[in-house]
Amino acid sequence: MEQPILRVRGLAKRLGDVQACLDVSFDLYPAEILAVVGESGSGKTTLLKLVAGMLAPDSGEVLYTDAEGRVHDIPRIPESLRRRLLRTELGFVWQDPADGLRMKISAGGNIAERLLAGGLRSFARARQAAADWLARVELPAGRLDAPPEEYSGGMRARLQLAKNLATRPRAVFLDEPTAGLDVSVQARILDLVRGLSAEFGLAAILVTHDLMAARLLSQRIIVMKDGRAVESGLTDQVLDDPSAPYTQLLVSSVLGEA
């Protein structure tokens, strides 16, 4: 069987008095979307930041196998390598696009940033790549030179995706990418992620409190509560036949069918 690109083992992190993450383990495979669901404060975002190397875990491993087959324990590799991976083979989409975009730099510049950081030295090619990705996330070509501060929330979310995807990452970490957006805009973004995953073999960890989004996008799911993974498995199986008391509560509290 295919090898996972990410193997997470026994992650734990205390933040102050709170055990934000405890003994979480999972694998992520190429072209797979793994949803992490739970209510606010359940440790979803902490888990994502631990996996992305933005927080140092108290214990546990995050073993990433890079494009050349080398294995890196994300929390323990040098900062320079971690940053390089995070702007080339990995990507992080922030819940608030203002955290992931330069609001006064043109949309094209935002998309080009990772390419320029990777050593691209042709203006024409940087701009072309930016235009291509703008189109790919269905933003109007005429907005290429406009800064994101002039964009709507949904457009910012898509621009942030484009920025992360421009280097053709192998995995992206999505922190509530559709939070605060209209349902129709959400659908567009989720559909975009799904298509890119299928097309490029992109793997993703999707942190969301939206069970519908998790069902539409992910093949597998982890349910978090109080920093622990209380249940995990096939997304449809966990949502249709939840076994943990908390998951049953979570699923039954959703209006209508999730």
Next chain:
Amino acid sequence: MSAGGREGRRGSARGIAIAVRDLRKTFVLHNLGTELEALRDVSLEVRFGECLAVDGASGAGKSTLLRCLYGNYLASGGEIVVRGERGEVDLATASPREILELRVRTLSHVSQFLRVIPRVSALDIVAAPMIEQGQDPGAARGRAGEFLARLNIPERLHALPPMTFSGGERQRVNIARGLARRARILLLDEPTASLDRHNRQVAVDLINAAKAEGAAVVGIFHDSEVRDALADAVFWLGAPPGR
């Protein structure tokens, strides 16, 4: 208390597609503090090229059984051995990845309802499982178009998301999606329930064609005409205790 029983057999001597042994499914309802036993001591076999109709009273667990065969419900006990491309897999103990792989190549589940994905066209909904199998997207869409046309979905609708389709149209898109992909095992949960007479016959023809190609079929068919046209055998589920 009863286990299911099998009646009649017109099947062939082909290989076993699904072998269920002593399957038990119990729902633990934590918030109510109760357990609900839906399936108990179910054993059955289905061979490739054979159609097994699951029948029983309302609430006997027919849909639950079908969902267990798809891995959508997790078995509480027993075995569900499915013959996949890489050998036998027991759904009761398989990893999620193994079940996902079975669903790509082997298992196709057609429910009564199409789960509509926003913004995805009818054509792409039907083609997606084939593309996931690694088929050429152009060829996959071609075959998807053929199946939609066979099921009388007008071509002008192919490019539209089925959000706005009628119930019957959605169900036909659902059947096309389930059948076009050439799955080796078809799990059909009242696939023809909301179809008119003409389209019901088209669906029956397509399912029989799949059978002729060697697919194993397990189905719930309320319509006795459809059942008679498809089933080689009928599996009876007795009502579970306490219902």
Next chain:
Amino acid sequence: MKIPATRGFAFLGEDSKRRVRRAILKAVALPGYQVPFPGREMPMPYGWGTGGIQVTASLIGPADVLKVIDQGADDTTNAVSIRAFFRRTAGAAVTEETARATIIQTRHRIPETPLAEGQIMVYQVPIPEPLRFIEPRAGETRALHALGEYGLVHLKLYEDIVRHGEIAQSYDYPVMTAGRYAMSPSPIPRFDNPKLDMSPALHLFGAGREKRIYAVPPYCPVRSFDFEDYPFKARIRQGRCALCGSESSYLDEVVVDDAGGRIFVCSDTDYCRSRLAAGAAAGEREAAPAGEGRGRPGGSPVPPAGPGSPDAGRSAPGGALGDRCGEGGPGGGGEGGATGRAPAAREGTGQGWNSRSCA
């Protein structure tokens, strides 16, 4: 000149100067790296060259000959004041002649006359951080320097081309020093960037407000950032000096009358005069005694260049330095003319391309 007894030699105490020199040594060892130093309060506001003055003060000795320029001119208010400051506090010998100077403190220019081994350029730097314009978080810029991640410099150039159709940054154009650190070459015009590359002189950059010192040691490779398809171009504009006729020097636009008449003249006054003197020596022009300045053979002859005398055109406007870059220096110091040269009609320096980088 008498050194006031209340202060140490060159104003600063020996401890302070030693601390600055330690920072300088570190800066020389790490070309382009911004070394923090314990900057002192100076008897002048930030924006008037306090960083450069502290560097100069910590280096200058009795044998040094100091040249101070501002916008290439030795006779602007700030240049005159700083020169006077060191004459007073260190008894320093001063000159306007580039070749004679051992220390040249500057704000906007590198002299046209090629620098030699043993000379030290001291730059007054307003904003030492080349990544600041894109990344305002200081912790993050430090990390980017440490890791040598300079995609942001190219991002800035990308934005420039998007907005202006070309790399419009004409001043303070970022460079890569010794292949390691991105560096902001103070607000010199990009025209001067090539002079830093493999220069025989030592270049020291002092930022007073931000308390940073960085350096380009002698014979250090300094490369301007650019794109393959938008290569670095030093020249911003072609022209000819209305005084000395130079076609290769950096020119200032000078308004010469109330009717808006303007001419272009060398921004480097010493270079311009030495060319004119050389021309005079060759008998092509008449020599005319004029001007202030020590050890300068001959004065500036005056070719007719529109109404108003070019000599007046070379003079500094009062308080030309303080507010040009909007960095908080007091505008309109009004102390021009300290040299005895009339602070007349030179109003053009704050306009046009000369002031672009400050926008």
